[in-house]
Amino acid sequence: MGLTSELVTRLRGLFSRSAVEHDLDEELLSHIEMETEHLVSEGVPPAEARRRALMAFGSVPKAVEECREERGVLWVEDTVRDVRQGSRSLARAPRFSLAVLFSLGLGVAAVLVVFSLMEAVLLNGLPYQDPERLVLLNDLTPEGGRFSTSDLNVLDYRERVGLLDGIAVEAYPAPTLLLEVDGAGRALQGLRVSGNFFAVFGVDPVQGRWWTDAETAPGTDSKLVVVSSALWRGVFGAEQLVDQTLRLGGETWTIIGVVPPQFFYGPPRDVWVPYAFDLERNRGDHRLSAIARIGPFADFGAANEEIAAAAQLLAEEYPEQSAGWSAELQPIRDVLIGADAQSTTIALSVAVAMLLLLACSSVSGLMMARSAARERELSLRRALGAARGRLIRQLVTESLLLAALGTLLGLVGAAALVPIVRRFASDALPRVGDMALSPTVIAVAFAISVVSGLLFGIAPALRATAIGSAGSRGTLSLNLRSVLVMVQLAMALMLVTASGTLYQSFSRMTAVHPGFDAEQLLAVDVTLPPDRYPEGSQEVMQYYETVLERVAAVPGVTDVSASTLHPFVGPALANTVGLPEMTDKVEFQPVAWRAVTSGTFRTMGLPMLRGRDFEATESQLVTVISENLATRLFGDEDPIGRGVRWISPQGPVATVVGVVSDARDLELTSEPLPTYYWFQGHMRWTDLSLLLRTDLDPQSLVASVRAAVRDVDPLLPPLEIGPVERDLREVAATSRMNLQVFGTFALLASLIALVGLYGLVSYTVANRRSEIAVRLAVGARPLDVSFGFVRNGLRLLAVGVAAGLFGMVFLTQLLQQLLFETTPLEPVVVIGTVSFFALATLAASVLPALRVARQNPVGVLRSAD
Amino acid sequence: MLILRVLRLRPMHGWAISRRIQQVSKEVILVQQGSLYPSLHRLARKGWVSSEWGVSENNRRAKFYRLTRAGRRQLQAETETWMRLSEAVARVLEEA
Numbered sequence: 038m039g040l041t042s043e044l045v046t047r048l049r050g051l052f053s054r055s056a057v058e059h060d061l062d063e064e065l066l067s068h069i070e071m072e073t074e075h076l077v078s079e080g081v082p083p084a085e086a087r088r089r090a091l092m093a094f095g096s097v098p099k100a101v102e103e104c105r106e107e108r109g110v111l112w113v114e115d116t117v118r119d120v121r122q123g124s125r126s127l128a129r130a131p132r133f134s135l136a137v138l139f140s141l142g143l144g145v146a147a148v149l150v151v152f153s154l155m156e157a158v159l160l161n162g163l164p165y166q167d168p169e170r171l172v173l174l175n176d177l178t179p180e181g182g183r184f185s186t187s188d189l190n191v192l193d194y195r196e197r198v199g200l201l202d203g204i205a206v207e208a209y210p211a212p213t214l215l216l217e218v219d220g221a222g223r224a225l226q227g228l229r230v231s232g233n234f235f236a237v238f239g240v241d242p243v244q245g246r247w248w249t250d251a252e253t254a255p256g257t258d259s260k261l262v263v264v265s266s267a268l269w270r271g272v273f274g275a276e277q278l279v280d281q282t283l284r285l286g287g288e289t290w291t292i293i294g295v296v297p298p299q300f301f302y303g304p305p306r307d308v309w310v311p312y313a314f315d316l317e318r319n320r321g322d323h324r325l326s327a328i329a330r331i332g333p334f335a336d337f338g339a340a341n342e343e344i345a346a347a348a349q350l351l352a353e354e355y356p357e358q359s360a361g362w363s364a365e366l367q368p369i370r371d372v373l374i375g376a377d378a379q380s381t382t383i384a385l386s387v388a389v390a391m392l393l394l395l396a397c398s399s400v401s402g403l404m405m406a407r408s409a410a411r412e413r414e415l416s417l418r419r420a421l422g423a424a425r426g427r428l429i430r431q432l433v434t435e436s437l438l439l440a441a442l443g444t445l446l447g448l449v450g451a452a453a454l455v456p457i458v459r460r461f462a463s464d465a466l467p468r469v470g471d472m473a474l475s476p477t478v479i480a481v482a483f484a485i486s487v488v489s490g491l492l493f494g495i496a497p498a499l500r501a502t503a504i505g506s507a508g509s510r511g512t513l514s515l516n517l518r519s520v521l522v523m524v525q526l527a528m529a530l531m532l533v534t535a536s537g538t539l540y541q542s543f544s545r546m547t548a549v550h551p552g553f554d555a556e557q558l559l560a561v562d563v564t565l566p567p568d569r570y571p572e573g574s575q576e577v578m579q580y581y582e583t584v585l586e587r588v589a590a591v592p593g594v595t596d597v598s599a600s601t602l603h604p605f606v607g608p609a610l611a612n613t614v615g616l617p618e619m620t621d622k623v624e625f626q627p628v629a630w631r632a633v634t635s636g637t638f639r640t641m642g643l644p645m646l647r648g649r650d651f652e653a654t655e656s657q658l659v660t661v662i663s664e665n666l667a668t669r670l671f672g673d674e675d676p677i678g679r680g681v682r683w684i685s686p687q688g689p690v691a692t693v694v695g696v697v698s699d700a701r702d703l704e705l706t707s708e709p710l711p712t713y714y715w716f717q718g719h720m721r722w723t724d725l726s727l728l729l730r731t732d733l734d735p736q737s738l739v740a741s742v743r744a745a746v747r748d749v750d751p752l753l754p755p756l757e758i759g760p761v762e763r764d765l766r767e768v769a770a771t772s773r774m775n776l777q778v779f780g781t782f783a784l785l786a787s788l789i790a791l792v793g794l795y796g797l798v799s800y801t802v803a804n805r806r807s808e809i810a811v812r813l814a815v816g817a818r819p820l821d822v823s824f825g826f827v828r829n830g831l832r833l834l835a836v837g838v839a840a841g842l843f844g845m846v847f848l849t850q851l852l853q854q855l856l857f858e859t860t861p862l863e864p865v866v867v868i869g870t871v872s873f874f875a876l877a878t879l880a881a882s883v884l885p886a887l888r889v890a891r892q893n894p895v896g897v898l899r900s901a902d
Numbered sequence: 903m904l905i906l907r908v909l910r911l912r913p914m915h916g917w918a919i920s921r922r923i924q925q926v927s928k929e930v931i932l933v934q935q936g937s938l939y940p941s942l943h944r945l946a947r948k949g950w951v952s953s954e955w956g957v958s959e960n961n962r963r964a965k966f967y968r969l970t971r972a973g974r975r976q977l978q979a980e981t982e983t984w985m986r987l988s989e990a991v992a993r994v995l996e997e998a
Contacts, residue, residue: 060965061939063963063965064916064939064964064965065936065939067915067916067917067958067962067963067964067965068915068916068917068920068935068939070962071915071917071918071958071960071962071964072917072935074960074962075917075921093935094935094936095935095936095937096936097936099936100936100937100939100940103937103939103940104939104940104943
């Protein structure tokens with residue numbers, strides 16, 4: 038019974054606090070009155086009786102307090118009271134509270150969002166078995182550039198390299214296959230892979246199986262397809278997989294397996310078709326990208342050495358095709374996530390950590406200022422008998438309350454931001470779609486809340502409640518606060534400089550002219566099924582002739598042509614060319630190549646520098662080359678009429694009929710590649726992009742162009758159709774996002790730092806009001822007085838700037854990878870930032886100083902203590 | 903223990919308890935009356951006394967404390983302990 042009754046009392050004491058309190062008051066009151074009556078009955082005058090009764094009773098509040106303590110609800114009740122009192126005292130200082138909540142909320146929200154981002158992009162494991170053992174196997178050109186590999190090379194590597202557990206390949210080009218369902222076509226993104234592809238990744242099918250060795254042996258052509266979970270659900274309603282077939286590219290395929298939904302390797306794919314190694318293909322034909330798994334007893338370094346040795350051996354055995362070539366391994370994470378994404382995310386986390394630190398130090402500074410301002414109140418309370426522990430607890434409760442509210446604000450902010458970031462960052466970072474506020478992240482938020490609340494609560498509370506602190510007030514806290522403000526200034530400076538640098542990089546990048554006119558240009562990707570349009574056939578040529586005519590007739594289209602390249606999208610075709618007299622493959626130059634129809638340069642707006650464009654038909658093998666390729670091959674000599682040999686010393690020679698200007702047609706940030714243009718009439722490439730120039734808004738033509746293309750062959754929907762300008766913008770998306778994020782951070786950081794500085798100066802000024810008043814009274818000029826504070830502020834700034842620049846040296850390394858033609862410490866940016874901060878510091882210190890200097894000294898002195 | 907003993911005969915309110923203790927101890931134990939209440943509340947929390955509002959002899963509302971069964975047991979136990987202790991003390995004093 039003891040326990041339950043005690044519980045009841047406690048609960049009752051807790052919930053009906055006022056009722057119990059009232060009860061107690063009444064009881065004690067009745068005691069005193071009874072004693073008074075008793076004394077009166079003994080003949081004492083009533084007033085005297087009451088006095089004696091009270092004396093006999095002793096201190097009423099003490100009795101009340103002790104009774105409460107005996108009831109045992111003190112701790113909870115105190116906390117409730119602390120929280121109430123805390124909220125009241127925070128509400129009494131709204132500017133202080135808002136400043137703290139603002140700083141903290143921002144800091145927490147930023148940390149949460151960036152942490153969620155990091156979790157999605159970097160921390161969540163890749164969905165394979167032991168992903169750290171997966172590597173990309175690159176051949177290296179004689180110049181040391183990473184290159185894809187060839188059939189015979191892979192087969193030799195498989196045989197000769199023992200430290201690799203398996204080597205799988207993906208064959209170029211990745212096919213787009215036309216799925217026919219109920220007479221309508223749908224384009225599927227496919228990948229041609231070796232039979233062991235999924236086994237090397239260590240992934241099991243959710244249904245069915247992968248290919249067997251026999252099904253993908255050299256020379257076979259099995260029509261066995263593996264499909265994605267999404268396609269399986271979408272097209273087949275995820276039925277059981279028994280001899281299901283697909284009409285793909287005009288052929289019937291049997292589905293043998295379904296890939297798990299979380300499988301991730303480059304852009305999403307719908308189907309995987311088998312690639313059988315081609316033993317007849319030239320060893321120098323590098324068109325496979327190879328993925329390998331490092332064996333259980335090897336490490337990356339050893340495997341890398343072995344593959345390099347094997348490649349060098351091959352180069353000696355087959356000097357004709359491989360002289361000078363080598364090979365190397367590359368962690369697959371670097372390829373799939375991308376070094377760019379990694380450095381972006383890491384730079385982001387550094388920025389956000391700085392922002393949080395900034396927010397915390399700012400809050401800490403504000404708390405200190407506030408507790409200093411409350412010193413008199415606290416001393417008074419101590420003098421009246423409040424225990425030090427109680428006061429500390431109350432102050433800490435207050436700061437915990439602030440921290441909790443700030444964190445809550447941060448959580449709400451982050452919850453609102455995550456979907457926005459998910460949408461905007463998906464262009465620039467892989468796997469952002471998985472981003473969410475996970476329980477881990479929320480737990481982190483609470484940890485931040487508690488730790489920060491304790492951190493900036495305890496120190497000021499300890500000092501403020503220390504006995505005798507009133508005498509030494511100000512000095513220590515001022516120094517600590519100065520340091521905090523300097524740190525804040527330094528960090529804000531770093532962030533502002535970083536974002537300024539990024540801005541410069543970005544504006545330089547967007548100012549880069551791609552070399553052709555990407556505006557008012559529409560690109561339409563066409564995919565032809567091989568059953569009706571065999572590679573290199575007359576049907577292919579016929580189709581493009583018809584479709585170009587049809588599209589040219591669409592109202593608004595002023596010019597039309599076709600190219601293998603969809604600008605800024607792909608494919609990135611590359612090979613080597615040389616001079617006819619070269620006998621050694623090593624001398625051949627790596628080039629980008631595109632096959633184009635007559636008029637493509639005109640449609641793209643790519644200036645013809647010398648010679649002529651391709652004619653509608655060309656009887657001889659001719660080529661147009663880019664200016665930089667002309668310089669590389671012929672130096673200053675006139676290239677027109679000269680011969681260029683394709684691929685190798687055995688390759689065909691084409692006569693140069695024209696030179697066009699260099700183009701950044703795939704990436705903006707790298708130098709334009711030397712480019713070799715094939716005449717499509719000779720190359721007869723199957724899948725082209727139609728390029729349409731218009732004087733209208735390109736987007737407005739999409740529907741009519743789509744209809745026109747469908748008209749020529751209803752089974753061929755245009756794969757992708759869109760303004761080239763949009764693709765161009767997407768190429769710059771990463772740097773735009775970096776810029777926006779850093780810009781936002783920098784803005785917030787400067788705000789927080791300046792609020793901190795303003796707070797410090799105001800506080801100093803307030804503390805020295807009497808002194809200032811005396812100085813003004815004895816004749817000091819207001820300007821001189823305020824100048825003292827300004828000088829103080831500037832001194833803080835100077836130290837902050839120095840520290841910030843020093844810190845920039847470290848941030849620099851992180852930024853380097855994100856920049857384009859911009860050095861991290863650009864003088865313009867640094868000077869601009871520093872002057873901005875100098876002005877802001879001036880403002881932050883002049884304002885409070887002036888306010889005091891303008892006061893009437895007599896009034897100040899009278900009101901002063 | 904004194905409070906429990908005082909309450910043994912009948913329920914009493916606080917003021918009466920304090921008067922009673924003063925009387926019984928022949929004014930030897932003179933405590934501040936206010937300190938009685940925390941003790942009462944402690945006893946209540948331990949479940950040895952229960953309390954209810956009633957009307958005093960002078961028709962005044964007052965809180966009456968009553969010994970519970972657990973309180974009686976406690977008093978018994980404490981009394982025995984106390985008796986043994988004072989016997990022992992007395993013996994020591996006699997024999998020394």
